[in-house]
Amino acid sequence: MNTIEVDHLKRIYRAQIGVFKRSIKEVVAVEDISFEVKAGELFGLLGPNGAGKTTTVKMLTTLSIPSGGAARVAGFDVVKQANEVRKRIGFIFGGERGLYWRLTGDDNLRYFASLYGVDPSVSKKRIPYLMELVGLQGRGNERVGGYSRGMKQRLHVARTLLHDPEILFLDEPTIGLDPVGAREFRSVILNLQSQKKTILLTTHYMFEADALSDRIAIINKGVVIAMDTPSGLKQHVSDLSVVEVETFGASEAAIEKLRALPFVDALSIEDREQKQMLLVQTVRGAEAVPDVIAALEGQRVGRVIVREPTLEDAYVRLVGSQS
């Protein structure tokens, strides 16, 4: 049974520009997106900045009106039956905002519990349970302004679970968290997944999507360019290997020379402080290494590794082929 049904959804933003001669500027945030999410599934939405991920989530959470297409959440239309949808969903938009910093953690939860119609006798028991679930036990009577970023994001999770929603929309929930905080957060998401919640997760972190998602849709420029299980998406690059080359200040010319080699399928660069990691996708595997090194002649080269492709490599290939 599908819990979320998205059918050719479209969103155009219109903004007035100019002071004396006013004109309307249109920006297409979502061009044409369709997908379905089954009950109890954790569905990942991946894409570069500006791809339309957050806009899609805003439409599904009734906070934004689609310009075209339709969407149903828990069987209800997100525009015509917005209030029915709201009763059944919880949502988190990444970051620290969206909480009352002058109130304590417990008071924030009591406030939102009231807005979601949770009976006070229920919320009295549920608030300590949720604070413990997200690892904030004993901190409920402190003002949220004094919480760390990770604590605030965990409080968001508690807030969104107050009315025990069937469906959760998590929009980049781990953004800005330190590695330990992000790991703890992922364990909370796994916990929710084990409770058979339907979760739509958007993230920039490929390993996070790979580890958590049952299925993933990759969107770019407002359209879905691929949709499959993580292992299914990796099949897009099953013919490839990745040669990782550590360089120190490699020149643009050398990188372009490398990119132009006929056996290079895709090349991405990760900047890591003083060095860059060049990720060369190629069908030739280890045999490509001598030619890669030769192309980087005159550059300072460190370690060279050949490895199997990951979801990130599949993402790079899919999004790269669109650019």
Added chain:
Amino acid sequence: MNYLNLFRYWRTVLVVAEMSIRMQFSDGFVLFAIVFQPMIIAILALFMLKDKGPDFAMFVVVGSGLTGLWSSLLFVSGNSINVERWIGTLESLVGAPTPFDVIVFGKNLANVFQSLLSMVTSYTLAAFLFGYSLSLTQPLLFFITLLLSLFAFICFGITIAPLFIMYRSVQQWQNAMEFPVYIMCGFLFPIALLPGWTTPLSYLLPPYWAALALHGTSTTMMPFDQIAFSWMMMILFSVMDLIIASQLFKIMLYKARVDATLEVD
């Protein structure tokens, strides 16, 4: 607003009011608008009218209290929507199943009850600082009028709130909206002192009827039929305000979701 919502969501209204009060009491600007500004106005007015006797002192007490009510409603209620937008909670409120006008009602309830502090502050100043012995001429009718006035102010505030959701530039006009209401509604002097053509405009403002009945029951023996007429006008305006606000909220929340103005750009 669907009136039944007020009964259905009474618990939510009280929680929203409680949390608003908790938040506002830790905000210096709000304390200034509610406590210190009316205190300053009261001191100035009491000095100007100090030779006119205790009746005028009570007039000032009630009048400065009304200025506190209006300032609180205009700045705190109006700004509260923008504050929700800035801190990123507006989307969470709109995305909750509780009707948004119920939330705004709770916020306004908190604001007007806090504004009663203005009246208490002014009363204390007049009684102790200037040595006036203050008494109400019609205490029972005054307290009934006060309750109706608070309800009328809350409802008037609800019609203003949607404008702040949709048009962020309305904030620029807040200062310009403060003093005309003080003057047109006879908070600190009778509107009879104003040019005659302004009188019909005063009649259209619910705070005018609140000020008329509050002054009448605190400093004079206002005839009951006139008090009752003021009550009726307050109830009439409150009903009209709630109906208008209900429609404005529907239109403006829909428009805000179309134009994506629920969040900060």
